[in-house]
Amino acid sequence: MTVNEILNRLTPEDIANAMTSFKTEPYQRKGIKGEYQLVYEQDVFPVRELIMRATNRELKDSENPDSYTTVVAKNKLIELGFTNFLDSLKMYTYYLKKASKQDVEKTTVINIEAVTQFFGVSLINKDDTATVTIHYLSDNTTDTSVQLLKKQDPRIFIDRTRFSEGDILLYISKGQSVFDLDVITNQDDRYQSYLSSLTHNYFLSDNLPIKNPSLVDLFDEDNNKESKTNEPLNQIIFGPPGTGKTYSTITKALDIIGVEYNNYEEAQKLFQKELGKRIEFVTMHQSFSYEDFVQGLKPLKSKDGENITFDYKNGVFKEICKRANLKNKEYKNFQTDNPKVDFDLVFEFAFRDLIENEEPVTIENGSAPFKIYELNDKTLWFETSKETRHTRYTLAKKTLKDIYKQGENTIITSGNKGYFDSVLSFLNKKAAELQEKLQKNLKLDDNKNLVIILDEINRANISRVFGELIALIEKDKRDGKLTVTLPSGEPFTVPSNLYIIGTMNTADKSIALVDIALRRRFEFTPLYPNPKILKQVLEEKGIKNINQRVELFANLNRIIRAKKSVDFEIGHSYFMEDSNLIDILNKQVLPLLNEYFMYDLKKVKDILCKQQKDREGNLIPNLNIALNKEVWRERGLLEIEALETVEAVEAVKNSQMAAEPAEKYTTK
Structure with missing residues (x-):
């Protein structure tokens, strides 16, 4: 029999029976990269093994067993009504903590409150149990498993001789009720590397020496310590019309940026509120171009309306990348307690009225204040109270940035020196305001992600829209690892905190016909009638x-x-x-x-x-x-x-x- 013939016989009851078999025959294999997991009533099942058991392993002996893949298994489960999936390597959460004097004295390592705080586990069923496995890797001691009854708020006690103040405690959440605790002393090969990752207690990385082979598979290179989301950076939701693709993009986007909602109606309102801020929504079409998406020359009227000039205007993708970069810089300032706020952050904050509402910004300059009435990525235009706009004065943004970084103006010593000095004073004042604002806001919200939704992505000519940027959206090419030069001459890279969600109507175009450059850079999630x-x-x-x-x-x-x-x-x-x-x-x-x-x-x-x-x-x-x-x-x-x-x-x-x-x- 073929794989399809075997799968077509499956029913939801077969899947339920296969789930039951995991209680008596646990799955021994650890998470494999790219293997999906089905989440069902707080239990997690590897989809390929689940289907194998549901068919009594007939798939192994089918006519073409190689055609049975993880994706095939997942799609079959979706067809049968099971829709909640995780990537096996994305289901773990890590919390790294340095043992304090209080930890040692009380010998209290973790309790149920801590489980909730660290991993966001919802403790609803008071009769549920949680298993915590304690690893003492430095002295090769046998691991200890502790059963916790959630209703009793129990604590795990370990012998005080087994860990000391300064040791690193690595908590690993492997599911709703399964946790690891790894005690790492300063004799452990990983100690120094982990110690450097403790800025905010969160540890999510894969470039560290792993001593215990059983833990190797837990570290996922896709993890991003600020994002705290399992969503892929680039994904396309595809399916026939009316299957909930738009619904999914709205809820996924809010999840990625960390906005909570109680129902879909509330989600829609919150989504609209975030549009143009942390979320952009673009409907793609055949005439959509690189100039609309990234950057292109556009005609601009002068302020007096008499002349037309051409200048480079950023497209929607370039603009949201710019906002994502600014968000990154906000966090960098906050996390490092940098007394000097990044220039781009201050500039955006100081000239927000001009950027968003085209309202001139007045700069104090002794008895002769002046107004900056126009700016772009390279130049600031200003007028004095004594002149009309027919006389255009300019300040170079790059020079202003260099002066700001230096802290004082030793670059311009004549000509426009007074104007540069006044703008520097203005920026320093705004920097102090922004620093206070960042300290307050970022403590409340540590999510720095942004999302762009490309609706009906298959309707556009992808090569024409993305151009050379298609390579930049790959995870390992972001954050300056690969840079291109835009038509304006400025360097450009895609930030790692920008998530791209596309939707695709399969009734318009089969997924098999999608541009191959797009297919290999996006994860595809099917949505079919249910x-x-x-x-x-x-x-x-x-x-x-x-x-x-x-x-x-x-x-x-x-x-x-x-x-x-x-x-x-x-x-x-x-x-x-x-x-x-x-x-x-x-x-x-x-x-x-x-x-x-x-x-x-x-x-x-x-x-x-x-x-x-x-x-x-x-x-x-x-x-x-x-x-x-x-x-x-x-x-x-x-x-x-x-x-x-x-x-x-x-x-x-x-x-x-x-x-x-x-x-x-x-x-x-």
């Missing part, structure tokens, strides 16, 4: 005839899969509306079907009214749709007139059987 989600939402809304709606939705998609492919299914969101089901079908579903089948109305009519078979030849239940015959006969158009229930169909059939000879309905 009857369970539909049923849950309809129950919450109190919609009538839920089963009829869900069954029609599921059977219609089975037909579409057989006639077209999974990429053309109808999303569950179309069927979630409060509208009458016939209205939904006529106004939203029928237009999609007509488009999918190239307006071959005879084929669409057969799909709606005749019983169909799937690709394996199995009969698909009839949709029980009645069309308006008059509209079809007179105008050649499809219009759904009624939906017959199963009971009604059976009643009609029974009445026909009663009125006609019985042998007509007898199978011979």
Whole structure:
């Protein structure tokens, strides 16, 4: 049998039975990079092994076992209604702490409060247990496992002779109820490296010497200590229309920037509030270009409206990269307690009114104040109270930056020296204000991530939009590791705290046809129609005839899969509306079907009214749709007139059987 034939037999019950087997036969293999984990009711299962067990390992002996991959396993679980996944190497959280005198005296290493604080574990079920394995690696002592009952707020006690003040305690969260505690003394090979990572107690890195082989697989190079998110830097959510791609981008974006929400309505409001700040949303299209996305020459009118000049204007991607860089610099100043705030931060803060509202900024200059009324990445334009704007005075931004870094003006000694000195004084004053603001705000929010959402990314010409920047978005090319020169002549790199989320409608373009340069730089997450989600939402809304709606939705998609492919299914969101089901079908579903089948109305009519078979030849239940015959006969158009229930169909059939000879309905 082929892999597909084996997988097609699977049911949710098979998966449930396979989950049960993990209690008696634990999975011995550690997390492997790229292997997905299914999260189900606080338990975590490796998806490939889970499907193997659900099929009694028949996949090993299939005709083409190599076609069974982790992605295939994950997609099958999604099809069966399981949707919560983790990458195996992204499921761990680390907390690094230096043992204090109090820790040693009380011999209290970790308690349940600490578990909650360090790892964000929700302690809801009072009967749950947590397991903490203690490693004393420096003296090769046997590991100790301690069972914790969450309801008792227990503590782990270890012998005071086993660790000392100054030792490093590495807590590792491996799941909802599984933790490691690694005691590292100054005799340990890793001690000095770990010690240097203790600026903010958080340790998330992979470039350190690991002594215990069992811990090697825990360190994931994708971890970012400031981000505290498991989302990939570059991802594309793909699927047919109406499967919740936009919903997912909104919630993912808020999760990445660390904004909490209670429901989707609240998430939408918070999302709108963050637009233009920490989140950008761009709808891609065929005419979208590099100049719109990154940077290009644009015509600009002079302030008096008499002249037109051309200057480089940043696109949406360049602008959000600029904001992400500024956010990075804010944290750098905060974390290092740097008394000198970064120039770019101060400049943005000092001239915010001019940048955002085009309001001139007045600079004190003794008895002759002057106004800066225009600026760009290279130049500041100003006017004095004695002159009109027809006389344009300029200050070079680079020179101003050099003077600010130096702390005093020894660079310009004549000409515009007085103006440079006054701007320097203005910036120093603003720097003090900003420093105070940063100290207050960053203590409250330590998330520095930004997100750009590229909606319908497959509609744009990716090579034309990204240009040479496509290489810069890779994780190991960011933060200056690879730099390009923009048309304006300035160097450009993509910061590591900028997350890119794309959406892709598979009904428009198959994922197989996506630009290969894009495919290898993004992680792809599928979203397909889900009857369970539909049923849950309809129950919450109190919609009538839920089963009829869900069954029609599921059977219609089975037909579409057989006639077209999974990429053309109808999303569950179309069927979630409060509208009458016939209205939904006529106004939203029928237009999609007509488009999918190239307006071959005879084929669409057969799909709606005749019983169909799937690709394996199995009969698909009839949709029980009645069309308006008059509209079809007179105008050649499809219009759904009624939906017959199963009971009604059976009643009609029974009445026909009663009125006609019985042998007509007898199978011979």
